[in-house]
Amino acid sequence: MNVKSELLANLANAGGDYISGAALADKLGVSRNAVWKAVKALEAEGFSISSITSKGYKLNEDNNRLSEDLISPLLTTKEMGRNIMVLEEVDSTNNVVRELETEKAPHGTTVIADRQTAGKGRIGRSFVSPQGAGLYMSVLVRPHFDLEFAPMITAAAACAAAEAVESLCGSKVNIKWVNDLYMNGKKICGILTEASLGLELRELDCATIGIGINVRSIGKSFDSELKKKATSIEDETGIRINRNRLCAEVLNRLEPYLGKITDRSFLKAYREREMLTGHRITAMIGNEQLEGEALGIDENANLIIRLPYGEIKYLSSGEANLCRIADQ
Template sequence: MNVRSALLATLAGAGGDYISGAALAEKLGVSRNAVWKAVKSLEAEGFSISSITSKGYKLNEDNNRLSADLILPLLNTKEIGRNIKVFDEVDSTNNVVRELETEKAPHGTSVVANRQTAGKGRIGRHFVSPPGVGLYLSVLVRPNFDLHFAPMITAATACAAAEAIEELCGSNVMIKWVNDLYMNGKKICGILTEASLGLEMRVLDCATIGIGINVHSIGDLFDAELKKTATSIEDETGIRLDRNRLCAGILNRLEIYLGKISDRSFLREYRERELLTGNMITAVVGTEKLIGEALGIDDNANLIIRLPYGEIKYLSSGEANLCRIVN
């Protein structure tokens, strides 16, 4: 690790406290002048650092730069996020992870971007990903459970992301089956899982989990039509979250929730947050449009609906598109 990265990680780990130049120099094994130069280099990159002669340096809370050096000190995972790459711009974080997968990247490899030019949504939709306002994160997982558990990856991820957001902003986060997070009736996050099957089509070789969250105020970055259904955490709560802290919180919880898939224990949390149950909904299955009452979530994370004539259907992530609440 170079002096710049080591300094940033040390300041991030100080929890907002000042560290003297002498202490930093001793810890990093460099001169105080090298510390000063590294501080100036970080400031030139856009990091906000305060300095007081009698106290030293501290990393301010108003930084809006995504950095692996700021995320890694906040992780308490064994594997998820430990190999992490942060980019200013990519076409799609899912695409980058899939490229890394072909290079035999390890389980838990994560890619974070400040902007996506071709962000992916479900059913071929585009996920609007403007710079500086969102957290665009993809994680490579190499599961150790059977193939039939694969559809539950998205649902478990939704629980992890909802919990991380809720802890930082204090506002309730709901899950709209199967992959959207909602706050105050509007979407703040979408999740897309892309799976790769083994040669015999009987095992899940790996999966790429993509998470896109609208964190800071969207202002005029979304068009009028999108604003009818989408919002951001800041717009709903007035709280401007640190995207690095949010990223680490999601990765920490993702490792926990992935471990809950085999015994399905995450479903309790999912059902408590799921907002379609008890409502009349519409769903699209292939070319067929269904209207019915959402009865709940079964043990395979399928949505159970009752059609007008009493027929019960179980909609899986592999068969159904996003459901919409009927007003």
């Protein structure tokens, strides 16, 4: 038995209440001195734990250390996050999941990192991922639907992530088609889905959903240009969200949203948050820039725009590299 791991799980399950050293020792089958040593070892690793002589130990809500033992007790899922890996540093969590996919990792396998050195954005862009400041996670999904539904995975994941953030901070989160979450007009989250096709190229073998959320204050992590466009939950709300709880909330919502793709019922929630509709926008299609009015989202999660001369065009996430509100 790993005393530290078991102790952490017990503190997490206590829901913010104190547990006496005697009770912990009894549960773990060790001495109170062993409990004290385990607490000190966890504190040395960065976990925030309070101790009061008459009450015992409590895991503080402001704990910012990511841990499987802190995420798992908060999950209500059947498969999402049930096979989970928390790492200190990776190049990209998407890369790690894709490696695990080749090893036949199960549906719902989740990789989380405290820091990414080469976080991925769309069309080859990077996603700045400083240590201790964000939630950088990737989920392996093995969906049971045809290839035509694959472009909707990102939109469904955006709904799940938006709801998760909103549930913990109370501030409105919008979606900028197709993969970015915004708060107060600035980006707080990016989502990148990378799909693997079956041998006949007509079915989706699996997909890796990468989600990067700026949680804690970005401070000096972003340069001046990036700060004009991006922000964090803490910088916008003043709330220091627990990253473990946010991770669990994303997974708890992602599972049901993925189940709503084939009947397209998730689109109602997506449309309610989508922020381009009703605005004049510019969109890059390859090297060509289009300008028109965003009319809404169709049944395949495509963006509908009306060009200046009246033509209606449907933009897929695969062809539109960048969409912006033209008057911003």
